[in-house]
Amino acid sequence: xxxxxxxxxxxxxxxxxxxxxxxxxxxxxxxxxxxxxxxxxxxxxxxxxxxxxxxxxxxxxxxxxxxxxxxxxxxxxxxxxxxxxxxxxxxxxxxxxxxxxxxxxxxxxxxxxxxxxxxxxxxxxxxxxxxxxxxxxxxxxxxxxxxxxxxxxx
Amino acid sequence: xxxxxxxxxxxxxxxxxxxxxxxxxxxxxxxxxxxxxxxxxxxxxxxxxxxxxxxxxxxxxxxxxxxxxxxxxxxxxxxxxxxxxxxxxxxxxxxxxxxx
Numbered sequence: 234x235x236x237x238x239x240x241x242x243x244x245x246x247x248x249x250x251x252x253x254x255x256x257x258x259x260x261x262x263x264x265x266x267x268x269x270x271x272x273x274x275x276x277x278x279x280x281x282x283x284x285x286x287x288x289x290x291x292x293x294x295x296x297x298x299x300x301x302x303x304x305x306x307x308x309x310x311x312x313x314x315x316x317x318x319x320x321x322x323x324x325x326x327x328x329x330x331x332x333x334x335x336x337x338x339x340x341x342x343x344x345x346x347x348x349x350x351x352x353x354x355x356x357x358x359x360x361x362x363x364x365x366x367x368x369x370x371x372x373x374x375x376x377x378x379x380x381x382x383x384x385x386x387x
Numbered sequence: 388x389x390x391x392x393x394x395x396x397x398x399x400x401x402x403x404x405x406x407x408x409x410x411x412x413x414x415x416x417x418x419x420x421x422x423x424x425x426x427x428x429x430x431x432x433x434x435x436x437x438x439x440x441x442x443x444x445x446x447x448x449x450x451x452x453x454x455x456x457x458x459x460x461x462x463x464x465x466x467x468x469x470x471x472x473x474x475x476x477x478x479x480x481x482x483x484x485x486x487x
Contacts, residue, residue: 242462245463272462274463275462295462296392299430299439300437302430302437316462316465317409317465317466318410318460318462318463318464318465318466319462320410320441321410321429321439321440321460321466322439324429324440324441324442325429325437325438325439325440326430328428328430329429329430329437352411356441
């Protein structure tokens with residue numbers, strides 16, 4: 234079974250948790266075994282959002298995941314890149330896994346959003362799914378759907 | 388074996404030069420202020436931790452003082468520049484990881 238890793242950042246952005254649950258659901262339906270790597274606080278939000286683990290089957294602490302991660306562990310990386318640190322984490326995971334990757338880049342400020350996009354574009358070959366967004370997950374969800382459809386067709 | 392997270396929790400012998408900054412600003416600071424700079428890949432393991440950043444990641448070395456200056460990133464706090472004393476073998480390890 235193909236394995237996908239969803240990399241979560243700081244849970245400060247309200248769109249991250251619903252998008253993580255949504256992406257997990259979509260990828261599971263595409264035949265991926267999905268693992269979510271997150272900070273303890275982001276994990277708490279996931280646990281409350283999906284109390285019976287209906288969508289989220291595998292979770293791992295971000296630091297433990299990083300410590301043992303190696304190329305070949307996952308065939309797909311999807312990472313939230315909505316803060317400067319999240320961009321750095323995504324790029325780092327991209328280089329360790331060296332696999333097909335999708336960056337979900339969003340921010341409420343257009344200039345910051347552009348700078349995150351540029352950093353990822355200049356330093357990886359990851360697909361960039363981006364939108365100026367903060368509370369509303371829909372702009373990113375719509376673009377993520379497109380990217381996953383394209384992935385299915387590849 | 389040296390462990391960065393444990394060291395920062397248990398010791399007071401370190402200097403935080405920049406705090407809650409962006410990675411690029413931290414990289415510029417290290418390039419400007421360090422005596423010697425070695426560039427390593429993102430995700431390389433040094434001082435018992437994987438280094439987070441945009442490659443090539445600059446690590447500052449001061450062999451005379453026996454310290455290194457490195458970017459230290461946490462998801463909710465951004466990136467800091469931390470200077471810590473390390474054993475000589477850690478400095479040798481960093482040099483061996485230098486990107487060509």
